[in-house]
Amino acid sequence: MRxxxxxxxxxxxxSKTTVSFALNDPERISxxxxxxxxxIVAEMGYVPDPVARALTTGRHGAIGLLLPQPxxxxxxxxxxxxxxxxxxxxxxxxxxxxxxxxxxxxALIEAARRAAVDALLTIGVGPGTEVAELLRKRHLPFVAIDxxxxxxxxxxxxxxxAAAYELxxxxxxxxxxxxxxxxLMPEVCAAPAxxxxxxxxxxxxxxxxxxxxxxxxxxxxxxxxxxxEGSLEGGRRATLACLESGDRAAMPTAIVAMxxxxxxxxxxxxxxxxISVPADMSIAGFxxxxxxxxxxxxxxxxxxxxxEKGAKAAALALALLAGDAVSHLVLRAELVVRGSTAAPRSGxxxxxxxxxxxx
Amino acid sequence: MRxxxxxxxxxxxxSKTTVSFALNDPERISxxxxxxxxxIVAEMGYVPDPVARALTTGRHGAIGLLLPQPxxxxxxxxxxxxxxxxxxxxxxxxxxxxxxxxxxxxALIEAARRAAVDALLTIGVGPGTEVAELLRKRHLPFVAIDxxxxxxxxxxxxxxxAAAYELxxxxxxxxxxxxxxxxLMPEVCAAPAxxxxxxxxxxxxxxxxxxxxxxxxxxxxxxxxxxxEGSLEGGRRATLACLESGDRAAMPTAIVAMxxxxxxxxxxxxxxxxISVPADMSIAGFxxxxxxxxxxxxxxxxxxxxxEKGAKAAALALALLAGDAVSHLVLRAELVVRGSTAAPRSGxxxxxxxxxxxx
DNA sequence: CTGTTAGCGCCTTCAG
DNA sequence: CTGAAGGCGCTAACAG
Numbered sequence: 238m239r240x241x242x243x244x245x246x247x248x249x250x251x252s253k254t255t256v257s258f259a260l261n262d263p264e265r266i267s268x269x270x271x272x273x274x275x276x277i278v279a280e281m282g283y284v285p286d287p288v289a290r291a292l293t294t295g296r297h298g299a300i301g302l303l304l305p306q307p308x309x310x311x312x313x314x315x316x317x318x319x320x321x322x323x324x325x326x327x328x329x330x331x332x333x334x335x336x337x338x339x340x341x342x343x344a345l346i347e348a349a350r351r352a353a354v355d356a357l358l359t360i361g362v363g364p365g366t367e368v369a370e371l372l373r374k375r376h377l378p379f380v381a382i383d384x385x386x387x388x389x390x391x392x393x394x395x396x397x398x399a400a401a402y403e404l405x406x407x408x409x410x411x412x413x414x415x416x417x418x419x420x421l422m423p424e425v426c427a428a429p430a431x432x433x434x435x436x437x438x439x440x441x442x443x444x445x446x447x448x449x450x451x452x453x454x455x456x457x458x459x460x461x462x463x464x465x466e467g468s469l470e471g472g473r474r475a476t477l478a479c480l481e482s483g484d485r486a487a488m489p490t491a492i493v494a495m496x497x498x499x500x501x502x503x504x505x506x507x508x509x510x511x512i513s514v515p516a517d518m519s520i521a522g523f524x525x526x527x528x529x530x531x532x533x534x535x536x537x538x539x540x541x542x543x544x545e546k547g548a549k550a551a552a553l554a555l556a557l558l559a560g561d562a563v564s565h566l567v568l569r570a571e572l573v574v575r576g577s578t579a580a581p582r583s584g585x586x587x588x589x590x591x592x593x594x595x596x
Numbered sequence: 597m598r599x600x601x602x603x604x605x606x607x608x609x610x611s612k613t614t615v616s617f618a619l620n621d622p623e624r625i626s627x628x629x630x631x632x633x634x635x636i637v638a639e640m641g642y643v644p645d646p647v648a649r650a651l652t653t654g655r656h657g658a659i660g661l662l663l664p665q666p667x668x669x670x671x672x673x674x675x676x677x678x679x680x681x682x683x684x685x686x687x688x689x690x691x692x693x694x695x696x697x698x699x700x701x702x703a704l705i706e707a708a709r710r711a712a713v714d715a716l717l718t719i720g721v722g723p724g725t726e727v728a729e730l731l732r733k734r735h736l737p738f739v740a741i742d743x744x745x746x747x748x749x750x751x752x753x754x755x756x757x758a759a760a761y762e763l764x765x766x767x768x769x770x771x772x773x774x775x776x777x778x779x780l781m782p783e784v785c786a787a788p789a790x791x792x793x794x795x796x797x798x799x800x801x802x803x804x805x806x807x808x809x810x811x812x813x814x815x816x817x818x819x820x821x822x823x824x825e826g827s828l829e830g831g832r833r834a835t836l837a838c839l840e841s842g843d844r845a846a847m848p849t850a851i852v853a854m855x856x857x858x859x860x861x862x863x864x865x866x867x868x869x870x871i872s873v874p875a876d877m878s879i880a881g882f883x884x885x886x887x888x889x890x891x892x893x894x895x896x897x898x899x900x901x902x903x904e905k906g907a908k909a910a911a912l913a914l915a916l917l918a919g920d921a922v923s924h925l926v927l928r929a930e931l932v933v934r935g936s937t938a939a940p941r942s943g944x945x946x947x948x949x950x951x952x953x954x955x
Numbered sequence: 956c957t958g959t960t961a962g963c964g965c966c967t968t969c970a971g
Numbered sequence: 972c973t974g975a976a977g978g979c980g981c982t983a984a985c986a987g
Contacts, residue, residue, distance in 0.1 A: 239734070239735050239980095240733075241980055242980065243981095251958085252957070252958045252959075253980090253981075254957070254958060254959080254982080255958075257981070257982060257983085258956095261982080265957090266956065267957090270956085270957080284709055284730065284733055285709075285980080285981070286979090286980055287709075287710050287712040288647060288650045288651050288656070288712050288980080289979070289981040289982090290980080290981060291647045291981095292647050292648055292651050292963050292979090292982095293982045293983080294981085294982070295963085301693075307684060308681065308683070308684025308685075308694055309681040309682070309688065311684075312677055313681065318671055321667070322672065324667070325667025325668035325670075325671065325696075326667075328698065329666040329668065334660075334696060334697045334707065334710070334711075335695070335696045336693050336694070336696075337684075337693060337694045337695075337696070339687065339693070341691045342691055348693065350644075351646050351657050352646065352693075353650065353712065371643065374599075374641035375598070375643050528887060528890075531887075533892060598964095600965085601965065602964080610974085611974045611975075612964090612966090612974090612975095613966085613975080614973060616965070616967085624972075625973075626972065629973085645963090645964055645965070647964080647965095648964035648965045648966090648979095649965060650965095651963090651964080651965070651966095651980070651981095652964085652966045652979055653965085653966070653979095654979085
């Protein structure tokens with residue numbers, strides 16, 4: 238059996254209270270009693286049970302992150318990694334642990350139900366969601382990241398519509414006509430009802446505005462919106478599917494991905510097909526993950542401060558916990574034009590020979 | 597106030613037991629009572645408190661990962677990310693959450709004390725450690741990753757000595773004389789007493805053996821062992837410090853890093869100094885992180901299965917929890933020779949002009 | 956300065 | 972099929 242506070246009390250000939258004080262509020266008892274108690278604590282190897290402690294104090298020393306996908310998928314996306322790292326910064330400051338809560342057998346709500354944490358962060362959960370409801374019932378302070386701001390719920394994100402607009406305008410300015418959009422669709426997420434859908438909608442709206450400005454439309458035949466998983470593999474698959482079907486003359490000249498992680502896959506797909514970037518294909522992404530600038534050519538993308546998002550969201554959730562009034566946050570995002578986007582080649586596509594690669 | 601099981605019982609005119617059964621063991625009570633109770637549960641928005649539940653059941657639905665560094669630093673290392681992803685796979689299978697426990701204000705032991713989890717994984721914690729002792733006192737099943745195998749403690753890792761030996765032999769075979777070793781030293785970790793130190797020692801021993809085989813020694817003047825943080829920035833700093841001091845003729849011709857993350861920094865440092873890899877400088881790493889093969893030139897390294905390490909370690913910890921007897925695991929590692937290592941240039945170093953870079 | 960006494964919210968034998 | 976009662980391990984008023 239594990240040694241409990243009662244064992245220490247008995248052995249030391251004092252009450253549980255005294256033992257508790259010796260550990261948590263040493264000043265309040267006499268030095269000798271304290272020393273004797275602590276000696277016995279050490280001798281018997283007593284460690285207070287964190288769960289029992291949490292039950293009485295109402296504090297867990299942890300903040301939770303509700304993930305829309307399994308952990309291994311989530312961390313495969315460097316952007317999500319950045320968010321988690323940001324949360325980690327706040328945890329470090331406050332001496333807290335971070336509990337990652339993936340859907341339990343597909344059910345995000347179940348994860349929300351089980352969360353034993355002081356405050357919670359969610360990814361892409363909007364107001365009115367089942368999850369949001371539940372958290373409110375539980376009186377668990379929470380902040381959404383990349384969800385949707387609303388009166389009864391605080392959100393941290395960027396202006397997705399504007400960012401998407403800017404990105405698409407850049408592509409259109411270059412003269413691209415046939416464009417493939419790799420969209421983070423709810424269908425491909427673990428939690429269909431909520432995951433990323435709002436963000437995706439907003440970005441599509443932004444793209445749409447850019448098209449409209451030139452008298453074009455998102456649902457024109459030369460524009461393809463392809464659902465994609467937010468991962469390298471997902472991006473590769475989607476791109477291959479997109480490029481391999483149909484004749485080359487009808488092939489898009491630009492791929493715009495809603496996540497750099499997926500853009501990485503587009504690079505890989507193009508390389509394997511002998512399509513050179515940006516000469517034959519422009520590629521743009523979203524997020525500006527660390528590797529984006531190290532790619533060859535470096536990736537044109539929308540920079541958004543993932544780490545800052547995480548850190549600020551966590552700080553807000555903690556403020557909520559402390560009872561402060563907080564409101565949602567819109568962080569700055571910006572277009573970063575690098576080498577992966579260029580004007581489309583005027584003539585028909587000519588696949589250059591694949592460059593020799595080491596190993 | 598939050599609604600508790602008592603409120604439901606009162607409102608439904610039944611006992612707490614009945615409510616509990618309605619939720620956890622629906623078969624045991626009559627359909628009508630159950631339906632009535634569940635209706636009230638829904639109506640009042642009752643969600644059982646996970647902590648109270650954990651206290652009575654002794655199950656938390658989470659597994660913990662004790663990190664030697666703050667979360668944001670840990671996840672900056674892609675290799676650690678891989679390990680976490682592997683743990684995530686096992687979590688997914690078992691429907692568990694993952695609690696990352698960084699040192700609390702520098703104290704890893706404090707994190708171990710607080711962990712409210714079913715089982716724990718540690719990074720680089722050896723037997724006889726204060727942390728190992730504590731976990732044993734707590735009767736908390738745990739498995740070390742990259743620690744040190746021992747009778748009373750299960751570990752998952754690779755044969756670090758052998759791997760290091762192989763790597764250094766490759767470098768020596770190429771003809772390198774002046775070599776810098778970027779070592780993950782305990783001094784640069786958050787938890788000096790335990791973090792990575794065993795692994796570092798074993799790898800140094802492996803290097804040493806390779807040198808000894810040629811009648812050379814690790815402590816010869818032309819071999820420099822430089823402590824480094826396991827991050828790109830750490831690697832860059834260490835490399836710059838190494839290359840900027842002293843005259844170029846005495847400069848190393850090869851850099852061997854104990855982590856690819858640090859090797860990335862070595863690339864960056866070389867690029868900024870106009871030193872070309874591998875012509876003027878060979879670089880080798882450890883881990884084979886995903887980006888390693890995408891670098892230019894692709895990185896020569898020791899491949900070790902990070903994700904598998906995490907997944908297996910988690911599975912072992914859970915087996916321990918279930919009372920099964922388990923023993924430690926040595927996974928397969930192998931040298932992967934790519935383009936970043938080559939024979940040293942015979943003549944004196946000639947820094948080529950820096951290649952123009954986009955943006 | 957220390958002990959007594961209640962709970963925290965839930966699950967779970969044991970009776971009825 | 973349901974209820975009563977005890978206990979998980981700890982903290983925190985309140986007395987003494």
